[in-house]
Amino acid sequence: MSALATADLHMTTHSRTRLQQRAIPPLVVDLLMQFGSASRANGAERMMFDKSAIKRLRHHLGGDRGLKVVERWLNVYAVVGDNGLLVTAAHKSGHFRRQ
Template sequence: MMLDYLDRFGTAERCGGSERIFFDKASRRRLAKHMGGDAALRSVERWLGIYAVVGDNGNIVTVGHRTRRHRLS
């Protein structure tokens, strides 16, 4: 479920030869609007720190939980 939300609403950033997809402030707003507001978003808040690295071929390379801030390039 959360990977689907990450794919649909997450922000993508180039990272080497792949893309890193994560939830930033704008993507959290899009997700909250989709889910029906901030109250619904709070039910999945603990999973909003995830990220996925997706290769150029569309395959998922890895998925993780952020422990530090990702810097945008």
């Protein structure tokens, strides 16, 4: 899980625009920061909902019923720079398969 706290996450103008254009609610980014799995690449963390992140999220939301509310955004990823700024967020290409 990321060491970045949700309250510390600041967005660039670019990332705010991308969230709006891609219809990704800020709540989803918050959930990614809390429960997502991180991978390092090019001086940034890429946060995503992998199998273990979905398991953590499912537990937090009270089971499959709670998970259903955010299911359409489980294919979203966010890129956070080492400076703590949200660089961008997008939908992964391809079809999402529930894990």
